[in-house]
Amino acid sequence: MSTPRIEAALRIAADAAHRNPFSTPSDGRPRTRRFAIGDPQADITRFLAILDRHGLLAPDGRLKPEVQLISVGDHFDWGKAIERDAVATSSVRLLAWMAAHPADQLIPLLGNHDLSRVGELAGFTDARFATIQAEADRLYRGDATDEAQERDFLARYPEVPNVELISRDFGTFREVQREWVKSLLLTGRFRVAHAPAEHLLVLHAGVTREDLLAVGLPDALHAQASTVAETLNRALDEALNAWDGRGPFSIPSLYQPGNARYGEGRGIFYQRPSLLPEEAALRALTPRRRFDPRRLPPGLTQVVGHTRDKRCRELLALPPDSHDGVLRHLVTDGSSLDYRLGPPPHTGPGEAVLIFTDGGMRESPLELFELLDLDTGFAARPVEDAHMGGRE
Structure with missing residues (x-):
């Protein structure tokens, strides 16, 4: 899995992670090759190997100067309990390597x-x-966790909504991660959304018409990706300005972290598309953990992570199947919807689109993991294996 480029990148990451959190300023250079990569919940070496396989790393271990990369979010938490220390270290190094690039x-x-x-x-x-x-x-114990014992746990630790969050979901937490996240938030490096084209929006889990109306954006502007991104990022910045930097951070109407009283966290970073009848009440909330995909903004294509193929099929009440690594899409006209593997077909202004990029980076075979080329709308083409192994 290693090449000289990957080894150089790992050295940059290790050195950067030993510094106080920082962010490299923008350099204003044009980027002629633009890509989105799904949830990087995998060891940094694997993440870098995927980039290198697609010819995106320069000999010095950074992205090639002409490349722009959008990471779709979730840079922490994966693996088994025995791997927690290694995962915690890897995730900080990944964020530090990212921060070492121009913003x-x-x-x-x-x-x-x-x-x-x-x-x-x-x-x-x-x-x-x-x-x-x-x-x-x-x-x-998963679904067999003793309810009485969990209630006692939450009475003593009311900051969290359940024992699963501490044992599994956010189980590789370290204070240094919080310092990096806080720094990248306050410097404006972490963003909610990015608009690479007029009707193309990249963000972690997707937004519905209700989400955009809740932050004051009228229906007529929902297909304008740059306006949507500006609105969402402004909501983030306003929430940061109001935050004391110590207590739990939230974004009105868009993000509410969980706790024992509120339950699990909700909002546009948590929500997943669902058509399951038993989740109707969850879809009716704002913020929420489930949304009706037929309420996606028409005319807007959203590139998202957060949900793998198996989970999508479960929530959309489709026949069970599971394909790691590959891009997938959902298209809806507001009444019917179509979910398939691969990039979406050409769509019209009355249709809403999701492109899913979470391919299970840790579990997917390396040769199957796809990046989205934001300029072509298709999966990025890997370079030849023979070329990848050579020195530059």
């Missing part, structure tokens, strides 16, 4: 796992988290 070249978008560091986990020290996690590990 207009590598754009990290926020996911729910990123926001959790200043949300549900805002008040935890490493020592307190380790103590609570040891208890959560003893209690957590």
